[in-house]
Amino acid sequence: MNEATVTSLRQQAEPLAALSSAHLTPTTRQRLISNDLSVNAYPTAHGGFVYVGSPRYDIPTEADLAAVFEAAELAGIVWLKFDADSAVIDGLPVFDTPGDAL
Template sequence: METPAVASLQAQADPLASLSISHLSSSTRLKLADDELSVNAYPTDCGGIIYVGVPRYRMPTEADLATIFEVAEQAGIVWLKFDSEAAVIDGLPVFDMSGPEA
């Protein structure tokens, strides 16, 4: 049985996609960890959550992240969750994770 609270919460839901942190360059990963990205981001222990918006509210100055935002906007994704355990997405660039900040 659906309650008014369930319906209200569902109406507020935004699409989120989880993807590998390897889609971010080492410099962008470091900016994410240090909470210094050009867009709204929330660092976590193994990546972070980044707000895209629909329509996209801002274009990131980080080129790798801007590429991902373009695809996310086309897919209707509002939030991106970057995680070391998440899937690698076909068609997106993948960066070396062997650096000291990986």
């Protein structure tokens, strides 16, 4: 692979943060699983990816997710990966313990 290709690909990278699905209420987690969030989301077998944008392209109608979006935008995060086994982030609300449903 030539260096120009690698450089070009690297320029397309967008920051992603993996965080616990415990930062979402059970209702929002279910909406993520059902691909029914108010913003662009891509469910996976263990959670899902949610697009924040840079700058944030929309404000979620789900209050818990809106709080995460605000923090993500301040941190320069473009994508969120929610997973029960990912880290609990200090300062964000937790609605149950990591490892529970989703």
